[in-house]
Amino acid sequence: MLKALSQGIGQLNDKATRKYLWFSVGAAVITFFILWSFVAWLLSETAISSIGWLESIIDILGGLATAVLTWVLFPATVSAVIGFFLDQVAECVENRHYPALPKADGQPMVESLVTTAKFFGMLIGLNVLLLPFLFMGPVYPLVFYTVNGYLIGREYFEMVAVRRITAADATALRKKHQGTIIMMGVAIAFLLTIPLVNLLMPVVATAAMVHLFQGWRPDGMARTPVTR
Numbered sequence: 001m002l003k004a005l006s007q008g009i010g011q012l013n014d015k016a017t018r019k020y021l022w023f024s025v026g027a028a029v030i031t032f033f034i035l036w037s038f039v040a041w042l043l044s045e046t047a048i049s050s051i052g053w054l055e056s057i058i059d060i061l062g063g064l065a066t067a068v069l070t071w072v073l074f075p076a077t078v079s080a081v082i083g084f085f086l087d088q089v090a091e092c093v094e095n096r097h098y099p100a101l102p103k104a105d106g107q108p109m110v111e112s113l114v115t116t117a118k119f120f121g122m123l124i125g126l127n128v129l130l131l132p133f134l135f136m137g138p139v140y141p142l143v144f145y146t147v148n149g150y151l152i153g154r155e156y157f158e159m160v161a162v163r164r165i166t167a168a169d170a171t172a173l174r175k176k177h178q179g180t181i182i183m184m185g186v187a188i189a190f191l192l193t194i195p196l197v198n199l200l201m202p203v204v205a206t207a208a209m210v211h212l213f214q215g216w217r218p219d220g221m222a223r224t225p226v227t228r
Contacts, residue, residue, distance in 0.1 A: 001184050007097070008208030012200065017092040019129070020085055021203050027081045028199045032070070034078050040066045050069050072131070075148055075192035076123030079201060085205050086159050093210040104163040119155045123148070152192075152205075153185020164217075177216055179226040184208065 011017050089103075094101050126147055133140040154174060161170035174181055188205045192198045 001180050001187075004208040004211040004215075005184065005187060005204070007205075007211045008204040010121070011093055011096070011207035012203065014092060014096050016095065017089065017207075018205065020089045020092065021200070023085055024089075024202045025199045027035050028078050028202065031078050032074060032082050035073060036066060036070045039069045039073070055159060069131075070143070071193065072127050072199065075152065075189055076120065076127055078192065078198070081202070086156075087163060089203055089206045090160055090163060090210050093207045094214075097211070098214055119151070121152055126151070145189050148189040149186030150182050152189050153183075154204050155179040156185070156188065156209045157213065160206065160213050164213075173213075173216055177212070180212070184212065 012021060064106045092103065094104070101151075104184050130140070130143055130147060133143050157172045158167070161173060165173070188201060188208075191204075
């Protein structure tokens with residue numbers, strides 16, 4: 001896992017990847033400000049604060065409510081955004097490290113959009129449900145990173161895997177290596193909450209998952225990474 005994450009970080013030096021890195025950084029910045037504005041509007045203009053436990057959280061946090069909710073929802077939101085150009089980032093990784101692989105079929109656009117939308121909705125919904133844990137001090141980070149780590153790890157891995165194998169095979173492969181994928185997901189979720197570092201993480205996470213997938217492929221087509 002650490003090797004794959006290190007290789008993912010190393011992918012940032014790849015010339016072909018830099019274009020998508022800047023897309024990722026730009027998308028992350030725009031996502032943050034849109035999310036911030038939306039959360040601020042939601043708290044001030046809608047009836048969401050009439051929900052008992054959520055109103056209590058907002059009252060306690062006061063002016064920090066917008067910042068806290070934006071921080072909580074950012075990993076889910078930016079992870080959904082990366083889905084729109086994940087295939088290109090994964091291709092850059094394969095071209096650099098696994099040049100003998102044939103071109104991936106990829107995932108149909110409509111199917112990709114549906115998958116991304118489901119993933120986004122699930123992450124947002126679960127993170128809203130986790131907000132009461134804010135009252136439990138150190139319990140909240142544990143629950144937050146565990147839940148988000150599981151979901152982010154699962155989704156990044158399967159989005160990378162379905163480029164080359166069926167969805168059913170991708171799910172089976174994920175379950176076979178679930179422990180490692182969850183730990184990778186937790187690491188990604190944690191890094192997605194660190195300012196500035198989180199701008200780079202969508203590309204790093206995608207690259208790291210490509211390396212994990214290529215190391216586990218059941219069809220014997222995985223290749224030893226090329227050192228460049």
